[in-house]
Amino acid sequence: MKLRGFLLCLLLPMQLQAHDKASEQAHYWLDRMAKAVKRLNYEGVFVYLHDNRIESMQLIHRADREGEQERLLSLNGVAREIIRDRNSLICILPDSRSVVVEKSRSRKYIPSALLNDTGRLEKFYRFRVVSSGRIAGRDAQVVAVIPKDGYRYGYRLWIDRKTGLLLMSDLINERGEVVEKVMFTVLRIHDKIPKERVAQTIHSKGYRRFQLKAGDNKAHSRQHNSPWKVMRLPRGFMMTVHASHGMPTSKGQVEHLMFTDGLASVSVYIEKSSGKPALRGASRMAAVNAWGGKVNGYNVTVVGEVPRATVEMIGKSLRYTKAR
């Protein structure tokens, strides 16, 4: 008995250590990836597999002292394009002859403490370095992010050993099925990329432009005077945004609440009902789920890259309380 106890004492810390090490390695790769994606100059072509279709897109990313600039262009069908820099996000949609301009709001809305708190994330996900592979002719380290419940998705990420860039990713739903796959077929890393390469390539003359006036872009905090309250949240989700702001396709102000567990995030949008058609019940686009309902004369829409159960739980628990 004594010996067994002794062995157990010996084994237990070793197991814990092994567990921590596996997780630590995964965090090292994820951290490297997060930095590489932002800091490097690269261009590539990737395929996007979802539902029963396959699409191909070109991505160019440039980083300099002025920040990041990137361009995403669909290579099949309608040539849609997205151009993003630190000021704006421009979507050019030739099929609807429209240009939608949003304010670029990169990385300001989530407290960095939440992002860097890996211990907190460990409560909701397990992180593992799984194996190695080869994608787009490059050696990859495979990292798995495994959710501990059905309210968030899992990911399998193939990360370039040399640069840390993401080469392939699987998005795994709550039933363990891969529902989206992104895979680079060509990826080139450069020291520099000329500015022209991230400029708009498809013409948009005469297209309808949806853009807010500078002032309407501003988000006003609603934390202290809002009548809206979410009564139920999946474990670990915290509110990081509660504001009202204009949106290119909405007339009035839209109240916006965002919740995140540090990895997955969900937004709630609340608009006064105008009688126009609005989402009722659940809707889905690839791995993104949405849920819509009407509460107290307002259209409520919940959107996020999370399972349906998550948007439903949040949407159905939204209450209109007397404004404080």
Next chain:
Amino acid sequence: MTDSIKEQISALVDGELPASERELLLRRMESDPALRQMWRRYQLIHDTLHRDLPEQVDTGFSERVMRAIDNEHIESLPLAVRLARLARPLAGLAVAASVAAMVIVGVQRIGTDTGIDTIPVATTASMPRDGFRQVSGTRWDTQQPEVQARLNSYLVNHNEYSAATSIQGILQYRRIVGYDAVPARK
């Protein structure tokens, strides 16, 4: 071989053969290798011509096909299963699986040896590890364009606010850039 039987096989491949004629033709095919050969050829042509993918696919199909391969009582089996059985002399299970894979095109299913051990894996026993499965729906599965536009606008906004947590950066926008690239239908 008569022209009428060729027409019948062609109709069978197109799913247009009346049920009353189907039974007799299947019985003849089961005993006649030349007819089976012809059916396979027609099937191949049909598949090549109709590269566009079906909207709705029965995901239990491949499993039933596989189960049926070893079933002796073929008379009672559904049409698809009996057709799959006719393909058996080619390569048995593998053919059945590929017959299924031809129609079940979708997203790869995760395997068991990936280390992602807590995620339930329920692949059928004889399904290849990277077998394809269909997931229904494309774009927002709502029919109203106005609702779709509003949802896209929300999604773009949400992507911007959540950029810091996303592990995919601008790749998030792949859904906006490619979301309704509907294949041309004949």
